[in-house]
Amino acid sequence: MATEQSGSTYYLPELLPASPTPDGRDREFWEALKRHQIVVQRCNACGTLQMEPEWLCHKCLSFDRGWKEVAGKGRIYSWVRIWHPVPAKLKEICPFVVVLVELPDADNLRIAGNLLGDPQREVEIGAPVEAAFEDHKEKGYTLLQWRLVR
Amino acid sequence: MEQNTIKDKAAIVGVGESKYYKRGGSPVSEFGLACQAIINAAEDAGIKVTEIDGLASFAMEANEPSRLAGGLGLPELNFCNMAWTGGGGVAAAVANAAAAVVCGYAKYVAVFRALAQGQTFRFGQGTTGPGMAGLMGFTVPYGLTTPAQKIAMRVRRFMHEHKITQDALAAVSMASYHHAQFNPRAVMYGRPLTREAYDQSRWIVEPFHLFDCCMENDGASAVIVTTAERARDLKQKPAYIMAAAQGSDYRDIHDSENVPAFASSNYKHLSRRLYEMAGIEPEDVDVVQSYDHFSGGVVITLAEHGFCAADELMEFCTLDNLTWPNGKLPLNTAGGNLAECYVIGMQLVNEAARQVRGDATCQVKDAEISMMISGSVTTPASNLILHR
Numbered sequence: 001m002a003t004e005q006s007g008s009t010y011y012l013p014e015l016l017p018a019s020p021t022p023d024g025r026d027r028e029f030w031e032a033l034k035r036h037q038i039v040v041q042r043c044n045a046c047g048t049l050q051m052e053p054e055w056l057c058h059k060c061l062s063f064d065r066g067w068k069e070v071a072g073k074g075r076i077y078s079w080v081r082i083w084h085p086v087p088a089k090l091k092e093i094c095p096f097v098v099v100l101v102e103l104p105d106a107d108n109l110r111i112a113g114n115l116l117g118d119p120q121r122e123v124e125i126g127a128p129v130e131a132a133f134e135d136h137k138e139k140g141y142t143l144l145q146w147r148l149v150r
Numbered sequence: 151m152e153q154n155t156i157k158d159k160a161a162i163v164g165v166g167e168s169k170y171y172k173r174g175g176s177p178v179s180e181f182g183l184a185c186q187a188i189i190n191a192a193e194d195a196g197i198k199v200t201e202i203d204g205l206a207s208f209a210m211e212a213n214e215p216s217r218l219a220g221g222l223g224l225p226e227l228n229f230c231n232m233a234w235t236g237g238g239g240v241a242a243a244v245a246n247a248a249a250a251v252v253c254g255y256a257k258y259v260a261v262f263r264a265l266a267q268g269q270t271f272r273f274g275q276g277t278t279g280p281g282m283a284g285l286m287g288f289t290v291p292y293g294l295t296t297p298a299q300k301i302a303m304r305v306r307r308f309m310h311e312h313k314i315t316q317d318a319l320a321a322v323s324m325a326s327y328h329h330a331q332f333n334p335r336a337v338m339y340g341r342p343l344t345r346e347a348y349d350q351s352r353w354i355v356e357p358f359h360l361f362d363c364c365m366e367n368d369g370a371s372a373v374i375v376t377t378a379e380r381a382r383d384l385k386q387k388p389a390y391i392m393a394a395a396q397g398s399d400y401r402d403i404h405d406s407e408n409v410p411a412f413a414s415s416n417y418k419h420l421s422r423r424l425y426e427m428a429g430i431e432p433e434d435v436d437v438v439q440s441y442d443h444f445s446g447g448v449v450i451t452l453a454e455h456g457f458c459a460a461d462e463l464m465e466f467c468t469l470d471n472l473t474w475p476n477g478k479l480p481l482n483t484a485g486g487n488l489a490e491c492y493v494i495g496m497q498l499v500n501e502a503a504r505q506v507r508g509d510a511t512c513q514v515k516d517a518e519i520s521m522m523i524s525g526s527v528t529t530p531a532s533n534l535i536l537h538r
Contacts, residue, residue, distance in 0.1 A: 018291040021284055051408050052285050058401065078307035078412070083353040086276040086296050095353075098294045100303055100407055110407045112289045112303075125310045143291055 072131025161388035164195025174268030176368035184264035196385030204229035204256030208239025238525025245394035305446030330485030393427035447526035
């Protein structure tokens, strides 16, 4: 099962690479994670925050995009515990937990990640969580994970 | 004020299917299954296969129209059309066929879907390759890769907001299995499901047990659509298309985790448009087929079609209410995706038509109005209403 074991700093085995969209619309988000920063798209024209990133602002239709750094603090908005391994190579690690976290610092936009710690614990919607950055240095990307605030 | 709509201008006049198999069980190819379903639908309608001059499908159907028209020896192909999306496109494909016959592009359109997941791509295997599309990049690295997992995330939030327990999901699953026991075509015919077996089945992804998830099958289903005028002279009682709608809610972007109405099944405005076109209310619907790839999506969908309020679901969504012959709203009366066959929901149209014709295996007494809903926590979605 998935735990933070000594010797392995990854929650899941490195089967599933983080993969910025080929057209590049979310590159800044993934680049920021490597610096251990969370950014969301912010429209330079009207200030609307937006996730997931898109080439234009859905409010004012401006293509002038900027980015806002937001605090790594959030609340669990929803969650699932995965028991059936897909791909099958995840069999060793199941069950594991994926949370959807809303970010009060970013108009409650949501980002998915794993909930670190005991995968069989009870998970509560609304529970406060804080960001943990999982560097995959050899592959050149960083994942955004979450742990419960004690 | 008179609306200019498709209402009552077209009808389903024939239904057909291949034999339904467990995944990998079909002795013929997916293309062969598609042809068999179309041939059977034409025979049921009492028309010659060669009278079919249009083909409509959805969900990136792989058997393309020129090969089908060639294989079936159609003298003329006058209309071929694919609705965007996956399981949300079933009713939309029927609606496109109806529009085609009413506008005069074609006379008899076969709406069909074939699927042999034993031969091709398995949806349940997720999206993990290097060519992974768009927004999946935000979830796949965390192991959120399959439709079951992504929909579970939305259903979990809905359960939290409306105090829904596992009982409602179990009722949807058990209703499908109950109805499949009367349907010899169903893959799960002869395989009843008890609540104990449901509870003891393994988790796929909480809150979905194994029996909350549809099967993987080999099969094909088809219906023939023509104008109401032609329908009157054919062999079967017509199932008139009373209303149809397709679309998405505001910023309900496929695979996005930032859909504003996240704890939703995506029908809030579609159901309103559907009822307005039909000129009926939810209580006028006698029987419903609702796309059940995952039971939890159906629970939300029933509320979003006005059969009860979201906060009343625990009273409404019970096995007694959802099952033939005595339930208030018999649901998935041939067994649905969960227990008849998973043909991405096309088989639900066949059943919706049979109910208003009067020859369904779990025939709802005096059924006049039958609803078919495709999708459910997918987008774009679609839905339709048939009447006798």
